[in-house]
Amino acid sequence: MTKQTEPLVPLLPLRGMLVYPTMVLHLDVGREQSVQALEQSMLADQLIFLTTQKDVSIDEPGEEDIYEMGTLTKVKQMLKLPNGTIRVLVEGLTRGKLTTLKNEGTYLSAELELFEDEEEKDVEVQALMRTMLEYFEQYIKLSKKISSETFATVADIEEPGRMADIIASHLPLKLQDKQKILETVNVKRRLSRVIEIIHNEREVLNLEKKIGQRVKQSMERTQKEYYLREQMKAIQKELGDKEGKTGEIADLTEKIEKAGMPDHAKETAFKELDRYEKIPSTSAESSVIRNYIDWLVSLPWANATKDDLNIHKAEKILERDHYGLEKVKERVLEYLAVQQLTKSLRSPILCLVGPPGVGKTSLARSIAESMGRNFVRISLGGVRDESEIRGHRRTYVGAMPGRIIQGMKKAGTINPVFLLDEIDKMSNDFRGDPSSAMLEVLDPAQNKTFSDHYIEETYDLSKVMFLATANDLATIPGPLRDRMEIISIPGYTELEKIHIAKDHLLARQIQEHGLTKSQLQMKDDAVKKLVRYYTREAGVRELERQLASICRKTAKIIVSGERKRVIITEDFLEELLGKKKYSYGQAENEDQIGVATGLAYTAVGGDTLQIEVSLSPGKGKLILTGKLGDVMKESAQAAFSFVRSKAEELHLEKDFHETCDVHIHVPEGAVPKDGPSAGITIATALVSALTGRPIRREVGMTGEITLRGRVLPIGGLKEKSLSAHRAGLKTIILPKDNEKDIDDIPESVRNDLKFVPVSHMDEVLNTALAGESK
Known part of the structure; x- marks a missing residue:
């Protein structure tokens, strides 16, 4: 390396490019300062110093804006273009370092220190040159952007510094990297740096090639799949499947992702979807898999309604829709209150037990509305097959999920109010026991992982509020009954029916028959008469039918123009509906011997029974x-045995049971009568007939008797008391153990009756019998 100095030379700053010594290339010069420097060069010795700007955005660079190291070049040719730009051909001569920069007014000039490359080639330089040529040849083969002629030209160069510069000019380097090579004056170091750069570029090209091959393989595979899919679509189209499965698969994939199902169910769904995609549409299994996937995505796995925990609002809704039924309403409000405090209480499983027509199903619907939940109902009446509850295996033809899963799909949420109607009507046969299948559904400890034979994946039922209805608790299997909280709805009293008719049923029937409240009015006495003499039921269905009949007849009267307004009175009610259909037992007009008034609880509510005893000569x-x-x-037998054991105390003949026949009769022989509450009534009638003492006509009684004369508790005291009040009785004899039930009787009835709790038959006789023994 040799140094020498050069006096002032015009300086031309380059933007975005660099010139190495011995290089010949064209430049387009447009800036005024650069044009002036070029012209000054042509006036002198045609030499000009080219250096690169650090920042290309600067139009008038200063000393700090350009690199010190540049190239002294000679202008070989200059041509002015029509747009004012000058195209110039320059040849690089040698490296030059800027020592002094001068501003000549219209252009820049520089004093330079020039560096000439050494011509000596020792063994190390030759080795570096060979290595560099070998790497450059490999690079050309990988790059394919440089022609083989270029390599031949480079290989003929004998000067090591010049070879390094030419090779560097052909590499795709950043301007800063090219500048570093230009600034490397020492030839050996320059060769080493170029070798290092070529090696790195070759590695990058190898990596690019591998990536390209992988991309190509992937593209080929994708193109192959696309081609095969297009072929498959064409085949499906020919076979009648117009759209093919592509859009369908995409749609099902989206539905599975959005269904919110747990991981185990999602994995199964995608597995079945993959099978569905590969199976031909004409295959029978294809429709089976499609139906299965449809069921999976349509089930509510995560969608839930937010519970409305406003107790006052819930209470208003329950009171609005139903009169009475205080225990059920109280239980629902208790649940909402605890839910509001804990936010995590397991939903209860309530079973509403009562006769038909008392509003069990409509009450369940009101509970759902009061809680802000969706409502779904399934009827279990007549279900005999376990598969109705658990579903069928998918291997069977026509398999489908059980009623529980079907109900959840219909509900659309994971926390509905789910009504299992007529749960006592399930039966069993050779196809299984559906009540046993219900055990898992209704067990709060198990229904979090309910398994349906069709779905197979476990499904969470723990957030569902199950309500069941039944007419007869006795027909529900014990294990199933044990899993439910039993709430009894015994039926409506006469007073409750009157309220329900006035506040609910009449208004609904008026609206359904196109009438208005001004067109049809019903007096309270007429409502009472309708309930008492035209219906006989525990619920209100017959009552609603009679009200509908009144509305129809009223509509006919109004449409025919007879009247514009109808007021139903007691007399007019009989004119519309005909004579009384039913009659209730009434108290006797006077005290009778051998006739006792008993109180009974039937399927249609409370009633009074006249138990008659007559004696005739005979053989006992x-x-x-x-x-x-x-x-x-059995009650009659027990009462007779008790009277025989008390014959001496009652002043009866010791052999009365051998000298006379005793006939016990309960009127209305066509009506079946049974129940454990007539023992004391029969015994009282027997004693009255045998002693000749009359029974007080205003006394009614209920209770079972033992052989020792103890009085046992009974049920249905509320209904029995209402029937006694309706019949005109004043005193009720009841078992001592039923004294706690007196509070359930409406206050208006309670105030009109005298209740006499008894624990032994002697107390019954003292209260019921009048006069002296004959």
């Missing part, structure tokens, strides 16, 4: 008539 037969059931027959 006990005759029972009146279509009595086994329980009442």
Whole structure:
């Protein structure tokens, strides 16, 4: 390397490019300062110093804006273009370092220190040159952007510094990297740096090639799949499948992702979807898999309604829709209150038990509305197949999920109010026991992982509020009954029916028949008469039918123009509906011997029974008539045995049971009568007939009797008391153990009746019998 200095030379700053010594290339010069420097060069010795700007955005660079190291060049040719730009051909001569920069007014000039390359080639330089040429040849083969002629030209160069510069000019380097090579004056170091750069570029090209091959393979595979899919679509189209499965698969994939199902169910869904995609549409299994996937995505896995925990609002809704039923309403409000405090209480499983027509199903719907939940109902009446509950295996033709899963799909949420209607009507046969299948559904400890044979994946039922309805608790299997909280709805009293008719049923029927409240009015006495003499039921269905009949007849009267307004009175009610259909037992007009008034609780509510006893000469037969059931027959036998044991105390003949026949009769022989509450009534009638003492006409009684004369508790005291009040009785004899039930009786009835709790038959006789023994 040799140094020498050069006096002032015009300086031309370059933007975005660089010139190495011995290089010949064209430049387009447009800036005024650069044009002036070029012209000054042509006026002198045609030499000009080219250096690169650090920042290309600067139009008038200063000393700090350009690199010190540049190239002294000679202008070989200059041509002015029509747009004012000058195209110039320059040849690089040698490296030059800027020592002094001068501003000549219209252009820049520089004093330079020039560096000439050494011509000596020792062994190390030759080795570096060969290595560099070998790497450059490999690079050309990988790059394919440089022609083989270029390599031949480079290989003929003997000067090592010049070879390094030419090779560097052909490499795709950043301007800063090219500048570093220009600034490397020492030839050996320059060769080493160029070798290092070529090696790195070759590695990058190898990596690019590998990536390109992988991309190509992937593209080829994708193109192959696309081609095969297009072929498959064409085949499906020919076979009648117009759209093919492509859009369908994409749609199902999106539905599975949005269904919110747990991981185990999602994995199964995608596995089945993959099978569905590969199976031909004409295959029978294809439709089976499609149906299965549709069921999976349509089930509510995560969608839930937010519970409305406003107790006051819930109470208003329940009161609005139903009169009475206080225990059920209280239980629902208790649940909402605890839910509001804990936010995590497991939903209860309530079973509403009562006769038909008392509003069990409509009450469940009101509970759902009061909680802000969706409502779904399934009827279990007549279900005999376990698969109705758990579903069928998918291997069966026509398989589908059970009613529980079907109900959840219909509900659309994971926390609906789910009504299992008529749960006592399930039966079993050779196809299984559906009530046993219900055990898992209704067990709060198990229904979090309910398994349906069709779905197969576990499904969470723990957030569902199950309500069941039944007419008869006795027909529900014990294990199933044990899993439910039983709430009894015994039926409506006469007072409750009157309220329900006035506040709910009449208004609904008026609206359904196109009438207005001004067109049809019903007096309270007429409502009472309708309830008492035209219906006989525990619920209100017959009552609603009679009200509908009144509305129809009223509509006919108004449409025919007879009247514009109809007011239903007691007399007019009989004119519309005909004579009374039913009659209730009434108290006797005077005290009777051998006739006792008993209180009964039937499927249609409370009623009074007249139990009659007559004596006739005979051989001691006990005759029972009146279509009595086994329980009442046994009560009569027990009462007769008690009277025989008390013969001496009652001043009876010791052999009365051998000299006379006793006939016990309960009127209305066509009506079946049974129940454990007529024992004291029969015994009282027997004693009255045998002693000749009359029974007080205003006294009614209920209670079972033992052989020792103890009085046992009974049920249905509320209904029995209402029937006694309706019949005109004033005193009720009841078992001592039923004294706690007196609070359930409406206050208006309670105030009109005298209740006499008894624990032994002697107390019954003291209260019921009048006069002296004959």
